[in-house]
Amino acid sequence: MEWFTAPEYGLSRLVFQRALAAVYLVAFLTAALQFRALLGERGMLPVPRFTARVGFRRAPSLFHWRYSDRLFAGCAWTGCALSAALIAGVDGLLPLWAAMLLWALPWALYLSIVNVGQTWYAFGWESLLLETGFLAVFLGNDEVGPPVLVLFLLRWILFRVEFGAGLIKMRGDACWRRLTCLDHHHETQPMPGPLSWFFHRLPKPLHRVEVAANHVTQLAVPFLLFTPQPLATAAAALMILTQLWLVLSGNFSWLNWITIVLAVSALALPSGDRSFPAAPLWYEVVVCAVAALLLFLSHRPVRNMLSRRQVMNRSFDPLHLVNTYGAFGSVSRVRHEVVVEGTLDEVPREDSDWREYEFKGKPGDPRRWPRQFAPYHLRLDWMMWFAALSPSYAGAWFGALVERLLENDRDTLRLLRRSPFPPDRPPRHIRARLFRYRYTSWRELRETGACWERTYVREYLPPTRLATTGEPSP
Incomplete structure (x- = not known):
């Protein structure tokens, strides 16, 4: 099927995959260095206590079969090794099916961690990494061109991240509508960064401009992701600039970085006249089936975005395949x-x-x-x-x-x-x-x-x- 691939996105796919692998590496490293005190056998919220009361169907994880601190450490460090291999481009040296398996392994390992992570892993960027990582399994390697359906679904994630965050702000705290939230946010955000004090001390008129620009980026620009090039690239580039501004203003884990990674997949980066072999039939069938499943599951986050009672950062299935996102629907004043x-x-x-x-x-x-x-x-x-x-x-x-x-x-x-x-x-x-x-x-x-x-x-x-x-x- 000629329409199935978009060879012109070959370089965008390559950058996306390496950057996503780097985010995976940070996530697994975080787990490896912190889990014993948080989730270990003597942790504050031990995994064995959780798996004793929550079944596998509600929270699929290999730790339902067996748990030990050594096994958890092994999973986390294995995830680090797999992520490093993907950063190095090992998936490009493998047959297509093996490359897909290599991408599936860190997704499965991190799903096992998140689903027993309880309060410590109840953040929107955990589901965002899993949803993005699941799609990366089907993005292919140099044996095939980037599948159009997967590229579209990556933009669909980015749309929900940005548009969902914009809606929750407009429906939530009145200060977003009055353009005054940044009078407080840089001071009251969860974890300020080294420049947050200076951001807070910016003139209040500039804070109004920041909020207004944020509304434009989150409520209007996401629709341009589905327009022809170069408009889609311009929209993605604007989102990247906005996220880099947020990176400078605070510590938001990898939320900003994985949003940037998603935006990279929408960029039309120059890749010359690169051509790819025709995609095998089995691969086309698998990608089409996965795309149909994810589009079907998307009705739940869409209903949530359209609802006046919109909620932030919720997974609608235990595999975190399609989720709803949002941030700072309300801003603390003190x-x-x-x-x-x-x-x-x-x-x-x-x-x-x-x-x-x-x-x-x-x-x-x-x-x-x-x-x-x-x-x-x-x-x-x-x-x-x-x-x-x-x-x-x-x-x-x-x-x-x-x-x-x-x-x-x-x-x-x-x-x-x-x-x-x-x-x-x-x-x-x-x-x-x-x-x-x-x-x-x-x-x-x-x-x-x-x-x-x-x-x-x-x-x-x-x-x-x-x-x-x-x-x-x-």
């Missing part, structure tokens, strides 16, 4: 942070020697400038932001975090920037307090060197110690 402290005193008092734990990414010491971590994902730091919004977000894991800190648990401490206690002297008590954080002014920054100013709000967790049972006790 930033709160949970500050965790410990003391060696046997009897905790207000004047005890309380020492603060420092997290890697979330604000803590007002004088410590935020760092750039994205696309690497600091899962605990992100969830601490949710915990500050409401204790209900932390109910499943915060007590376990306190218990691990009281034990000086090595894997948990590795998630932090610094523990104030030596390895052989764990704290006797842990407490948590809620503070309001705000960016300092230019004058305050010059005088104090602090980028944050914080004010005590209330007690979040009273002084807590390990009871004789090993569980935290107030």
Whole structure:
């Protein structure tokens, strides 16, 4: 079928595949380095406890058959190795069927991780990586030209990411309609980056321009993805520029980067007069069948986008094949942070020697400038932001975090920037307090060197110690 492939997108496919493999590498590396404290046998939300109550059909994962920390580590590091092989272009050296299998392996491994990841993996970019990774299986290698149907479905994902985010903003917080959300967002976003303070201090008229440009990019430009070239390339390029702006303004894990990767697939990059062999019949049949399935499953995210009760970041099937996306339907006006402290005193008092734990990414010491971590994902730091919004977000894991800190648990401490206690002297008590954080002014920054100013709000967790049972006790 002559219409089946689009040889002119050969270079776009190549760049897309290598970039997607790099995102996979970051995702698997994040899992390998953090899982023991979060999901391990002694983690805050252990996988065996989850698989005991949630069946395979609801959350398909190889860990339903067997779980051990060693097996999880093996899966994560195998995913890293497969991702590195794909970055190196090994799929281009294999027969078509073997290349498809090579792309299917990291998808299956990451699906197994996400489906047992619980709260730690309940982010929209997890489903976005899985949905994009599933389509990458059918994109082919140098034995065939890029399939038109798969290229279309990649644009369909990008459309839902952008348009869904635009709709949720217009339907959500009134500040998006008033063009005032960026008066607050750079200060209250989950994890500020090294330039976020400067973005916040931009003139308010420029913030209005930013919001207006965002609405255009998310609500109007996505429709141009389905127009002839060069309009589609111009639309994709504008989305890439917008995402790079967001990369500079904060730490949003790999959300911005995988959106950029999707936009690359819509670019008409010059590739000369490259020709490809005719696609085998079995491949055409498989791609057509997968495309029909995904288009059928798309009715659920479409209904969600059209609904006045639109929800963000939801999977409609356990394989995360077609999902709905969105971000920041509401924007906080005030930033709160949970500050965790410990003391060696046997009897905790207000004047005890309380020492603060420092997290890697979330604000803590007002004088410590935020760092750039994205696309690497600091899962605990992100969830601490949710915990500050409401204790209900932390109910499943915060007590376990306190218990691990009281034990000086090595894997948990590795998630932090610094523990104030030596390895052989764990704290006797842990407490948590809620503070309001705000960016300092230019004058305050010059005088104090602090980028944050914080004010005590209330007690979040009273002084807590390990009871004789090993569980935290107030």
